Amino acid sequence: MNRREFLQVLAVAGAAGMTFPAREAEAAQQLRDLYAxxxxxxxxxxxxxxxxxxxRPVHFREPDVNLGIGDYAGKPPHLVGAAMLRHYGIAPGSAQAYAFTCLDFAQAARRYGKxxxxxxxxxxxxxxxxxxxxxxxxxxxxxxxxxxxxxxxxxxxxxxxxxxxxxxxxxxxxxxxxxxxxxxxxxxxxxxxxxxxxxxxxxxxxxxxxxxxxxxxxxxxxxxxxxxxxxxxxxxxxxxxxxxxxxxxxxxxxxxxxxxxxxxxxxxxxxxxxxxxxxxxxxxxxxxxxxxxxxxxxxxxxxxxxxxxxxxxxxxxxxxxxxxxxxxxxxxxxxxxxxxxxxxxxxxxxxxxxxxxxxxxxxxxxxxLRAPYEAKLGEVLAINRGLLYRRGNFNGTFDQLILDGLMQMQDAQIAFSPGFRWGTSLLPGEAITMEHLMDQTAITYPYTTVTPMSGETIKTILEDVADNLFNPDPYYQQGGDMVRVGGLQYAIEPNAPMGKRIRDMRLDGRPLEAGKTYKVAGWAPVAEEARQAGGRPVWDVMADWLRGQREVDARPLNVPRVLGMDGNPGMAA
Structure with missing residues (x-):
C-alpha cells in the first residue's frame, strides 16, 4: 500500500461512515497528514x-508524575503535562497532547478514541x-x-x-x-x-x-x-x-x-x-x-x-x-x-x-486467537464510575483499587502492590471485565501473600524501592515505579541519600513503630519460597472482591508527601 492508496483507504472509510476521533474535518485531516x-x-x-x-486498541493514560533526579532532573523523559507540551511545542488540546500527556485524559480519550x-x-x-x-x-x-x-x-x-x-x-x-x-x-x-x-x-x-x-x-x-x-x-x-x-x-x-x-x-x-x-x-x-x-x-x-x-x-x-x-x-x-x-x-x-x-x-x-477465551474475558466484574489508570511514580487509581481489595480480602492493615508500568486505563462508566483485571495482573508469579512485618522492615522495603527508582546513577535503577502502598501514609524525599528518603510513616494517624509487627498483604513475590507457599492468584482474589462491590469509584489515591520537588517539571501541578 503506497501513500496515495493509504489516503484513499482513509477517504473511503470516511465516506462509509467511519467517524474520526476529533469529529472535525480539520482534525481528521491532521491525522491523515500525520501518517503521510x-x-x-x-x-x-x-x-x-x-x-x-x-x-486490541486500548486507552492508556500517560503519567502525571515522572521525576528526574540529579543530572536527569527536568530533562526528557522526565517531563509531564504542560511542561512536556511546552518543551516539544505541542498544542494543548490536540491529538498529540492526548497521546503524549495525561492532561484532560477522560475528555480527550472520548474525543480522540483508543x-x-x-x-x-x-x-x-x-x-x-x-x-x-x-x-x-x-x-x-x-x-x-x-x-x-x-x-x-x-x-x-x-x-x-x-x-x-x-x-x-x-x-x-x-x-x-x-x-x-x-x-x-x-x-x-x-x-x-x-x-x-x-x-x-x-x-x-x-x-x-x-x-x-x-x-x-x-x-x-x-x-x-x-x-x-x-x-x-x-x-x-x-x-x-x-x-x-x-x-x-x-x-x-x-x-x-x-x-x-x-x-x-x-x-x-x-x-x-x-x-x-x-x-x-x-x-x-x-x-x-x-x-x-x-x-x-x-x-x-x-x-x-x-x-x-x-x-x-x-x-x-x-x-x-x-x-x-x-x-x-x-x-x-x-x-x-x-x-x-x-x-x-x-x-x-x-x-x-x-x-x-x-x-x-x-x-x-x-x-x-481470542475466540476460545472471549466469554471468560468478557465477564463483567463491576461497573467503574471513575477514571482508572496505573502509570505514575507513586500510585494509580487502578492500583489503589487493588490495594483496597487486598486489604479487605486479606484482612490486612497495610498492602503493597508492585510499581508495574504496564496496565491499561478505563474511562468512567465502563464495565470492569475480567480482561481489564488481567491487564493489570497477568504474570506468571501472581501469588498473593500475607506477611507479618515489623515497622523497621517496612521502612527498609520502602527505602530499597525508593533507591531503585531515585538513585542518581541510572545504572543502579532497576526499573519500575515506587511500590504502591495501601493503609500506610509516609513522606519521601527523592533527592535525599540512600536509606534516608522515607520518613514520617503513619498508620491511622499514629507513627509506625519500628519494633511493632503489622499485617501486610501483597502479591507478585519474586522469591521461590512464595511460589511454593502457593497463595491464591491476585486476579482470583480481586475478581471476588469486585463481584461483591458491583460498582466502584476511583478511590482517593494514597500517595506520599513528596519533599524537595517543588517546581520539578516531572510532576504535574
Missing part, C-alpha cells in the same frame, strides 16, 4: 516496544514500509506478557501476531517470565529464520557463553546496518530468578563496546542498539560507548517525541524511547553516505486506532 510521512534517506527503521500483549491495536498498527507498518524500501521492524520487548491471552497461551498469541506484523528483530525482558525453556522453544522454533532474537548481555552462568546472538547485520538499500540487542539488565532481580536460573544479565558495557567494534570492522555503516534498558540507563550508556548511531529504547514506557542527542568519545548517539501498549511507532530514517550517517529524521507516531483502518488479515488473526 515523507521518505528520507536510505536506511529505515520502524520501532515499537512494551506493547504488553495488547492486541490507541494501538495490532490490526491498526499493521496498517501503519504496511503503509510506511511501502514508502521505505527495505525498512526493518524492530520489537523492543515486553511483547509476550501483559494480557490474559498471552498468559493462557504462554505467549503464543503474541508470537503469531508478531510474525504476521512482520517483526524482523527483537530483544526481551518480560518474555523471560515465561521461563527459559519456553523462550528457547519460541526462538528456536517459531522465530527461527524469521525473527532475529538478540541479547548481547545474556550469558550462561557457568562459562559465560552467549545464549542468544548479540547482533545481526542487515543490508538496507545497499547499506550494511548492524542491530545489537540489549535485554533488560536486571531481569533476575526485578523478576523471579528461578525462571532463568542458568543465565546472567547486566548492562555489560565493555562487551557491548566489543560488539560495536566488531560490527564496524565487518563493514557496518550504521550501528543501532535495540535496548530494553530504560531511557536514563540508555542516556548514560550513550555517553560512555562509541560507535552507536542510535539507541531505540524501551522499558520505562516513555513516549518521547524527539531523540536526545548524546555526545560521546566517538561522536553523537541518538537516544529514543517509544512508549508502550502499542500506542506509538517510532520511525527513524538515516541518510548514510560514505560509510557513515550524515543526517537523520525521527518521528514517534501515535497509533490512533479510529484514524487507521484495521488490517483485515491481522484483524482475522486476532479474532481467531
Amino acid at each position: 510521512l515523507p521518505r528520507f534517506g536510505n536506511v529505515h527503521l520502524l520501532h515499537f516496544t512494551d506493547c504488553h500483549a495488547q492486541l 490507541v494501538g491495536g495490532f490490526a491498526h498498527l499493521a496498517t501503519l507498518v504496511k503503509q510506511l514500509k511501502a514508502g521505505r524500501p527495505g525498512a526493518l521492524l524492530l520489537d523492543g520487548g515486553d511483547t509476550w506478557q501483559g494480557s490474559a491471552t498471552a498468559l493462557w497461551t504462554r505467549g503464543q498469541d503474541m508470537v503469531e501476531a508478531a510474525l504476521a506484523l512482520g517483526v524482523d528483530v527483537m530483544t526481551p525482558h518480560w518474555e523471560m517470565t515465561l521461563g527459559a525453556e519456553r523462550v528457547k522453544e519460541i526462538v528456536e522454533g517459531d522465530f527461527k529464520g524469521k525473527v532475529s532474537f538478540l541479547a548481547q548481555n545474556i550469558k550462561t552462568n557457568d562459562f559465560g557463553d552467549p545464549v542468544f546472538d548479540a547482533y545481526v547485520m542487515r543490508e538496507i538499500n545497499g547499506v550494511p546496518v548492524a542491530i545489537i540487542g540489549q535485554a533488560f539488565p536486571y531481569t533476575p532481580i526485578a523478576n523471579p530468578r528461578y525462571l532463568v536460573p542458568d543465565w546472567t544479565f547486566g548492562i555489560q558495557e565493555e562487551n557491548l563496546q566489543q560488539v560495536i567494534d566488531e560490527a564496524r570492522a565487518k563493514g557496518a555503516a550504521a550501528v543501532v542498539l535495540l535496548s530494553h534498558n530504560g531511557m536514563d540507563v540508555d542516556l548514560k550508556l550513550a555517553s560512555r560507548v562509541r560507535g552507536l548511531d542510535a539507541i531505540l529504547g524501551g522499558h520505562t514506557h516513555d513516549g518521547v517525541p524527539a531523540p536526545v542527542q548524546v555526545k560521546n568519545p566517538g561522536g553523537v548517539t541518538l537516544v529514543t524511547n517509544a512508549g508502550s501498549n502499542g500506542k506509538f511507532l517510532g520511525v527513524l530514517d538515516f541518510d548514510v553516505q560514505g560509510k557513515r550517517v550524515r543526517d537523520f529524521r525521527y518521528r514517534l507516531l501515535p497509533v490512533f486506532s479510529d484514524a487507521l483502518p484495521a488490517d483485515p488479515a491481522m484483524e482475522a488473526l486476532i479474532g481467531k
